[in-house]
Amino acid sequence: MQKNGLRVAGLGILLALLVSVPFFAGTYYIHIMTLLLINIILVSSFRLVTTTGGWNLSHVPLMGLGGYTSAILAKSFGMPFWVTLPLAGLGVAAAGLVFSLPLRRIKGFAFFIASFAAGEALRLTWTRLIVPFGGHRGLYFIPPADFSPFPVLESIDFTQSTPYYFLTLIVTLVCLLIMYRVDTSRIGRTFKALYSQENLSKSIGVDIPRYKTLAFVIGAFFAGIAGCLYAHELRSIDPSSFGFTYTLYLLVWIIFGGAHSFVGPIIGATTLTIIHTALQEVVASEWIPLVYGALLVVTLVFLHGGIESLPERFPRLKNLETLLKRKPSEKAAP
Amino acid sequence: MSLLEVVNTKKRFGNLLAVDDVSFSIEEGEIRGLIGPNGAGKTTLFNLISGFLRPTEGKIIWQGKDIAGMLPNSVTKKGIARTFQLTTLFKELTTLQNVLMGYHLHTGTGLWQQLIRTGKTRKKETELEEKAVGLLDTLGMADVKHTLAGNLPQGHQRLAGLAIALATEPRLLMLDEPVSGMNPTEKATTMEIIKKLRNSGITILLVEHDMKAVMSTCDKITVMCFGKIIAEGTPGEVCNNPAVIEAYLGSGYSNA
Numbered sequence: 001m002q003k004n005g006l007r008v009a010g011l012g013i014l015l016a017l018l019v020s021v022p023f024f025a026g027t028y029y030i031h032i033m034t035l036l037l038i039n040i041i042l043v044s045s046f047r048l049v050t051t052t053g054g055w056n057l058s059h060v061p062l063m064g065l066g067g068y069t070s071a072i073l074a075k076s077f078g079m080p081f082w083v084t085l086p087l088a089g090l091g092v093a094a095a096g097l098v099f100s101l102p103l104r105r106i107k108g109f110a111f112f113i114a115s116f117a118a119g120e121a122l123r124l125t126w127t128r129l130i131v132p133f134g135g136h137r138g139l140y141f142i143p144p145a146d147f148s149p150f151p152v153l154e155s156i157d158f159t160q161s162t163p164y165y166f167l168t169l170i171v172t173l174v175c176l177l178i179m180y181r182v183d184t185s186r187i188g189r190t191f192k193a194l195y196s197q198e199n200l201s202k203s204i205g206v207d208i209p210r211y212k213t214l215a216f217v218i219g220a221f222f223a224g225i226a227g228c229l230y231a232h233e234l235r236s237i238d239p240s241s242f243g244f245t246y247t248l249y250l251l252v253w254i255i256f257g258g259a260h261s262f263v264g265p266i267i268g269a270t271t272l273t274i275i276h277t278a279l280q281e282v283v284a285s286e287w288i289p290l291v292y293g294a295l296l297v298v299t300l301v302f303l304h305g306g307i308e309s310l311p312e313r314f315p316r317l318k319n320l321e322t323l324l325k326r327k328p329s330e331k332a333a334p
Numbered sequence: 335m336s337l338l339e340v341v342n343t344k345k346r347f348g349n350l351l352a353v354d355d356v357s358f359s360i361e362e363g364e365i366r367g368l369i370g371p372n373g374a375g376k377t378t379l380f381n382l383i384s385g386f387l388r389p390t391e392g393k394i395i396w397q398g399k400d401i402a403g404m405l406p407n408s409v410t411k412k413g414i415a416r417t418f419q420l421t422t423l424f425k426e427l428t429t430l431q432n433v434l435m436g437y438h439l440h441t442g443t444g445l446w447q448q449l450i451r452t453g454k455t456r457k458k459e460t461e462l463e464e465k466a467v468g469l470l471d472t473l474g475m476a477d478v479k480h481t482l483a484g485n486l487p488q489g490h491q492r493l494a495g496l497a498i499a500l501a502t503e504p505r506l507l508m509l510d511e512p513v514s515g516m517n518p519t520e521k522a523t524t525m526e527i528i529k530k531l532r533n534s535g536i537t538i539l540l541v542e543h544d545m546k547a548v549m550s551t552c553d554k555i556t557v558m559c560f561g562k563i564i565a566e567g568t569p570g571e572v573c574n575n576p577a578v579i580e581a582y583l584g585s586g587y588s589n590a
Contacts, residue, residue: 178449185448186441193424193435200422202406203384203415204502205439214445 018169022162029277030161031233036273037165037172038229043253043265044179045222050259051188052215053195054111056208057247058099058119062220065122066227070144071237072132081145081158081232082285085171088228089221095122096220097213104212119247126239138238145232158232168229175222176266182218191215201263252292256299258306267307335398337362338383338414338506342528343392343402345378347379353389354561360506365528365538367552368567369545371581374558376541377419380510384416384541385409396506415504415553419511419541421491423531429475431495432483433466436501466501473497473527489520497522500531507531509540513547527549549573557581 022032042063049056050118069091070084079087099118118132126133133139145167147153158164194201194208202208231237249272257268272292281287299306303313335357345353354374368376381387383394385406394402396412404412424432447455457590466583470479473493478486483494494514499507512528513521525547532538542548548555549569557565557572559581565572572578 179451182445185451187445188429189431189435189449190438192426196426197422197424199386199406199418199425200498202386203410203418204436204498205407205410207407218445 015028017182019166022165027161029269030165032273032277034161034165034168034233035230036270037168038226038233039250039253039269040266041172041175041226041229043250043257043269044176044251044262045219045226046260047181047254047262047265048182048191048222049215049219051183051191051195052212053107054103054115054212055251056216057112057116058122058218059128059219060242060247060250061097061119061122061221061222062099063091063227063230064126064237064239065095067231067237067242068126068133068139068226069224071139071231074143074146074232075139075141076132080148082147082150085225085228089224092224092227093217093221096217096223098212099220104209104216116247123242134238136239138236138241139231140236142231142235142237144235156321164233168233171225171229175225179218179222180262187211187214200211226285248318249292252296254306256295256306258308260305261308263307264308271307335359335367336395337397337514338539339393339395340379340383341393341395343379343382343394344390345382345387345579346390347373351561353382355392355562356558356561358556358563358566360537362505362537363535365531365532365540365551366555367548367555368539368541369543369548369555369572370558373560375561376558377510379558380416380508380541383409384414384508405445410502410504413503413505414508415499415502415506416508417495417499417512419514421488421495421515423483423491423494423498425482427483427496428480429470429483429486430463430466430479432494433497433501435545436461436498437466439502466521469497472530473536488515489517492516492520493524493527496527498562504536506537506539509542511540511542512540513542513544521547549563 018033022030025033042059046056047058049059066088068079070088072077073084073087099115103111103115103118126138127136129135145158145164147156158167190201190206190211194206194211194300198208227242230241234241253269253272254265255268257266257270260265272295275291275295276288279291303309305312306318339359341357343353343356344351349396356375356379368379378387378581382389382402385404388403392402393400396414401409401412415525417441424435427435441458467479470476473496475490475493475497477489483491486494492515496509499509504526509528513524514523521544528538528540528551540548540552552569554567555565555569555572555573556563557578559577564577564581565575567575
């Protein structure tokens with residue numbers, strides 16, 4: 001009960017902090033925060049696929065597909081945001097289904113290569129097809145989020161960074177809640193089971209290909225949502241926005257934070273965004289990838305398992321945790 | 335009609351015929367032992383029946399239907415469960431969670447059911463948990479139900495593997511060396527459990543090297559050597575079969 005109480009309090013403080021961001025931060029930092037929230041959806045959905053074993057290198061292109069879907073629907077068909085957002089998710093989920101049919105048969109290193117190739121193929125179609133994707137130049141003048149015909153929401157100007165930040169915050173929280181639910185449900189446990197004990201899972205009747213596809217499709221759905229939010233924040237997208245550099249950042253976030261727990265990747269993305277933003281103030285931006293590279297090497301050599309593995313590595317930290325959870329009266333006891 | 339009938343089944347790995355034209359059948363309600371020297375093809379035969387391997391030739395008839403080449407999860411669905419020679423558990427889950435995973439085929443695992451978690455889904459989950467606790471109780475593992483499976487002592491790990499297989503609610507239970515790594519007391523208890531399971535209506539096929547355990551438990555024994563069946567009969571018959579003695583001890587002893 002106490003543990004739960006502490007958790008609720010922690011989440012409450014975090015939420016209050018997130019809500020208060022626009023009241024003390026400038027436009028630039030609100031923009032950074034919006035992108036961070038989008039990246040949190042991205043990295044969490046990426047992790048969901050990794051629980052079945054594969055590191056899907058087509059995740060960022062799939063996110064891009066969500067962006068393109070929403071942008072085209074809004075721009076060419078005048079659809080409001082509340083329609084294009086779920087359609088972007090569903091469209092990418094359908095693409096994810098197609099991707100997973102061959103990919104679910106492959107394991108390990110071959111999966112990296114094949115998923116990377118699938119993602120690049122997707123990106124190439126955007127560069128090749130001027131209609132409807134705009135070729136290399138991509139799509140611009142993407143309409144801002146539009147909530148017509150809802151009376152109050154309709155009048156909000158989502159070109160402003162603060163309203164869009166709150167919109168992103170709400171969508172992010174809903175997405176994380178659903179993904180957390182999947183992760184802790186029987187389905188999430190089955191994902192991890194089929195990865196850790198493939199033969200045992202088969203022997204208890206788990207249809208492994210079906211579950212791999214399910215994970216891939218759910219992951220793709222949320223990547224699509226992230227892409228849609230991204231497109232309406234930047235208001236212009238092109239194939240290079242979803243290139244391999246973005247995938248590399250995603251990989252560094254998840255390796256740095258750890259992929260074992262639900263919060264690991266979120267912590268990774270957040271910490272590195274903070275480091276990134278802080279570094280931009282002091283060094284030229286060309287140096288930043290070098291810092292990422294160094295952090296990646298240091299994490300892999302000295303902290304395999306990422307930040308989330310810290311409490312396990314340093315029992316003192318864990319003691320601190322239990323000390324905090326204990327009642328004051330117990331603290332006095334030896 | 336036999337419960338399970340293996341008809342002229344062969345499995346070839348390159349030049350090696352691991353299972354060479356094997357035919358035998360298991361009747362409902364029996365405890366069948368499958369023995370033989372190392373490399374005789376017992377585990378391969380196990381894998382052929384449970385769907386982990388596809389036979390090169392032959393039929394595997396389950397309740398009148400050929401199931402040869404069916405995938406393992408479908409075979410389990412038909413009512414055949416198996417355990418593994420090397421202890422295979424979800425080590426990062428507790429004993430109880432392991433058994434609950436075993437109920438995979440008996441739960442509502444649909445995405446919406448799991449996301450919305452209606453009262454019905456919750457009720458079903460509580461029911462399964464009660465069932466799982468009951469199952470662990472009968473195996474004498476009630477007090478370790480919240481221990482991580484990876485931390486259980488060897489004997490308990492073997493039993494936990496058995497519990498997972500039982501959770502699939504099989505008609506035929508195939509056990510691959512169920513008492514290996516157990517001490518004599520644990521062995522005796524496990525063999526008692528196997529007899530009880532048979533009495534509750536589950537047919538059992540077991541591969542085992544512990545002769546004492548096999549002889550005292552099985553109704554009938556099938557002996558394999560170099561991929562072929564060389565003898566079949568009651569424990570007494572098999573013990574005195576010259577071909578069996580030769581297979582185990584080498585030629586020259588059968589006349590001794």
